[in-house]
Amino acid sequence: MTEQPTRVLIADDQALLRGSFRALVQTAADLSTVGEAVTGAEAVQLAHQRQPDVVLMDVRMPELDGIEATRRICAAPETAGVRVLILTMFDLDSYVYSALRAGASGFLLKDTPPEDLLAAIRVVAAGEGLLAPTVTRRLIAEFSRREPVAPLGAELNLLTTREREVLGLIARGMTNQEIAGHLTVGLGTVKTHVSHLLTKLDARDRAQLVIIAYESGLVTPRRSGEGRNRLTGVEE
Template identity: 60%
Template structure:
């Protein structure tokens, strides 16, 4: 799995590269110090995952994420936002920009590695504290545009899978909860992406929130 690291702190970039390069299934293909450098470097290296800092001088991580996710050349690239902050506006803007997940910089190295792997596999990844606040925000906010029609087109099993995705469960956890094979879960997710016109799993999380399938815990 190919990874591009974007952060304005050189020491942190190097530390992240050491952690990731130690994994037999991960390879750091490039490093960038800001968003302006990140976009052309992503086009040149075609990473599976971009590990993106939020606050950087010049072009910040949110704008760089927006450009990368909108670039048809990088359709197979996922962005995992990494930040010191869990401010709500960062989370919402990152999701709107097309990010597939949001992780705090105080995460343990093993959690970072797993987050990169999950993002590369097309799963969404949120720190537990961020997911809880995200759910609370969406449930409390008015949703006049709730996609009820789209959800009505789903099968009962697809609705169950969508709800579990909204709660942050990984594929193997969904399979265990519903007593089905992981391959079957992946098939349901493929159908959900098509029926809900979602780009990736992160957008399915938002769809679950908007459809009222997820509630604060």
């Protein structure tokens, strides 16, 4: 039985960019476009109507910006399964932090190579979180300036020592393959740990695991004069 293509909704107020993204998505046999939104409000409406797998969401849009549109899509039970991939010309700290707090599963710059954007759509559709390397560095820097906002709770207390260690490595931006190599375990074992983390912490994807790890204080980015990650014992 042939798998259905990943359904993509494009939200951008610039017609040229929408057309470019649409043409790019349509070059991939495993992806298809299901609509285009010009405003954030329209993106929310179409997400409810078309039920895409992934929304390519611009940050700066009229009526409703991409951050608020993302928040409304991710918070609504009717669109809980929709993943949002933020695309922007700007990698400002506030955008990254706000987008992920709103529930976005990924954040990429619009100058990302076409093949990398297609790969990102597939990664996000599969339930993985994705951040451009420069964005990851900025996000960790942002967390280093903030105090934990959600002290360690009952959910985190349910984690095993190994699960906490895996969570720490995810928060550092490691892939499953890199975590497997770091811990000298099989890839299947890492995937099982990640699955347990998502379930126990009620997280949508890896991006939310990163948010939880830092906002809870379980993982603390190294500040000036500090040495190691208190969770993993590894240099940040």
